[in-house]
Amino acid sequence: xxxxxxxxxxxxxxxxxxxxxxxxxxxxxxxxxxxxxxxxxxxxxxxxxxxxxxxxxxxxxxxxxxxxxxxxxxxxxxxxxxxxxxxxxxxxxxxxxxxxxxxxxxxxxxxxxxxxxxxxxxxxxxxxxxxxxxxxxxxxxxxxxxxxxxxxxxxxxxxxxxxxxxxxxxxxxxxxxxxxxxxxxxxxxxxxxxxxxxxxxxxxxxxxxxxxxxxxxxxxxxxxxxxxxxxxxxxxxxxxxxxxxxxxxxxxxxxxxxxxxxxxxxxxxxxxxxxxxxxxxxxxxxxxxxxxxxxxxxxxxxxxxxxxxxxxxxxxxxxxxxxxxxxxxxxxxxxxxxxxxxxxxxxxxxxxxxxxxxxxxxxxxxxxxx
Numbered sequence: 001x002x003x004x005x006x007x008x009x010x011x012x013x014x015x016x017x018x019x020x021x022x023x024x025x026x027x028x029x030x031x032x033x034x035x036x037x038x039x040x041x042x043x044x045x046x047x048x049x050x051x052x053x054x055x056x057x058x059x060x061x062x063x064x065x066x067x068x069x070x071x072x073x074x075x076x077x078x079x080x081x082x083x084x085x086x087x088x089x090x091x092x093x094x095x096x097x098x099x100x101x102x103x104x105x106x107x108x109x110x111x112x113x114x115x116x117x118x119x120x121x122x123x124x125x126x127x128x129x130x131x132x133x134x135x136x137x138x139x140x141x142x143x144x145x146x147x148x149x150x151x152x153x154x155x156x157x158x159x160x161x162x163x164x165x166x167x168x169x170x171x172x173x174x175x176x177x178x179x180x181x182x183x184x185x186x187x188x189x190x191x192x193x194x195x196x197x198x199x200x201x202x203x204x205x206x207x208x209x210x211x212x213x214x215x216x217x218x219x220x221x222x223x224x225x226x227x228x229x230x231x232x233x234x235x236x237x238x239x240x241x242x243x244x245x246x247x248x249x250x251x252x253x254x255x256x257x258x259x260x261x262x263x264x265x266x267x268x269x270x271x272x273x274x275x276x277x278x279x280x281x282x283x284x285x286x287x288x289x290x291x292x293x294x295x296x297x298x299x300x301x302x303x304x305x306x307x308x309x310x311x312x313x314x315x316x317x318x319x320x321x322x323x324x325x326x327x328x329x330x331x332x333x334x335x336x337x338x339x340x341x342x343x344x345x346x347x348x349x350x351x352x353x354x355x356x357x358x359x360x361x362x363x364x365x366x367x368x369x370x
Contacts, residue, residue, distance in 0.1 A: 099165045101187060104130060110192075111239075115255060120192055128162070131188040135166070144186055149257045152229050157222030159242060159252035160191035193242030193250050200243055201304055202313060209336050212305050213367035217360065218249040220298060224356040226251070227291045230260050234289070236297035237278040238304065260291055277320040281348060292350035298359065299323075299345025306335045338366070 104121040111118045116133040133144070150161035168182040197219075207215070219241060226233055233240075235256040242250040276284065280296035283289055303323060307316060322329055323346060333339055341362060347353050354362070 099163055099187070099189070100167060101130070101169075104128075104189075106130075113253075113255065123189070127192045129190050129192040131190065133186040133188070134183060135186050136183040145259075146255050146257065147186070147188060149231055149254050149259075150188070150190070153225060153231070153254075155222060155225035157218055157249045157251060158225060159193065159250045162189045162191075164188045190252070191250065193244055193252070195243055196239050197241040197243060197249075197301075198238035201238055201307070201316075209306075210367060212336075213363055215247065215249070216302055216305050217363045217367065218247070219251070219301065220356055220359050220363065222249060222251040223294055223298060224360065226257075227260075227294070227356055231257055232260050232289065232291050233257050233294050233297075234283065235275065235278075236294055236301065237275050238301065241301075258289075277317075277324055280350065282350060290350055292353045295353040295356065295359070296346055296350075298356075299342055299353075302345060303332070303337060303342060306337050308335060 104123045107120045107122060107127075109117060110120050110129060116131055118129055118131045121128050121130045133146075135144075144164075147161075147164045150159075151164075153161070164186060166184060166186055169185050222241075223233065223236070231254075233251070233254060233256070235253065236251070240251065240253040242252055244250060278297045278300045280293040281287075283293045283296075300320060300323060303319065304316065307319065311319070319329070319332075323342075326346075326348075328339055328343065332342075344352065344354055345359070
């Protein structure tokens with residue numbers, strides 16, 4: 001029976017406690033695999049185990065190991081496998097302890113990027129998204145940055161992260177059969193969202209000015225959470241902002257995200273990160289990067305949200321090119337765009353751009369006037 005030792009970002013201590021089954025003591029047989037879970041998943045799991053201990057085996061608890069380790073830096077493997085029967089764990093909890101793509105039914109491809117693909121999947125009677133990242137050629141047993149970042153973000157305006165794990169993808173080789181040079185993948189299990197902000201903007205975007213302010217405010221609140229956690233998204237754009245029922249906003253795709261403290265030592269931005277029309281000049285040019293690169297992207301998104309639905313896709317692109325080249329068109333004011341606010345958001349000097357807190361104050365003041 002496999003039992004996983006669940007490890008979490010920024011965690012260095014682990015209290016590992018097991019108990020015997022009625023069928024006899026357990027014997028450790030293997031140690032392998034990796035898994036990352038969000039902190040609240042850990043709390044739910046430990047709560048379940050404590051409940052079972054108190055109800056059934058309170059007097060039979062045996063401490064097998066208490067240990068401290070340097071998480072991820074040592075390349076420590078995190079799965080232990082035992083002989084014997086693990087009592088009182090339901091099937092769904094078993095799948096949570098031993099995640100595998102075998103437990104997911106792939107329904108369709110949702111999107112494909114430079115580093116991976118995202119699928120809509122059915123898992124435990126629910127619909128989810130699973131991102132696959134091929135790490136065959138560079139996996140070094142360190143926690144992927146995207147996983148570390150997503151597991152630290154818990155906010156109503158951020159795509160929910162559930163778990164991630166590393167698994168070999170079984171593919172048949174016509175000369176050697178299965179199991180030879182199997183590619184290795186990171187799988188990220190997260191919330192599935194029905195549509196993107198881009199879908200909304202290109203569809204029936206006939207909301208009132210107040211509706212548009214409300215939408216923009218929810219996006220900014222999501223970015224505020226990201227920045228408050230010490231993270232820079234670096235790729236904010238309508239394709240990475242998702243919409244749920246009742247106008248819910250979910251910011252996702254943190255594959256280009258980074259820790260803001262990484263730039264305190266003078267490291268420079270990555271010119272290949274982000275999407276040109278939404279990227280701040282300093283990000284495009286490989287200069288010093290701060291969280292103000294996300295504020296620039298918010299400025300571009302602000303312009304798009306307030307564009308009338310009648311504006312064609314080609315004209316939208318032309319407007320974004322004009323903005324990137326700092327040609328602020330007088331006709332934009334007819335779209336209820338505050339030109340000075342837009343210029344502040346997209347200022348060339350990052351220091352001249354407002355913080356997300358200041359943006360929210362501006363929204364609170366001006367949205368009420370609509």
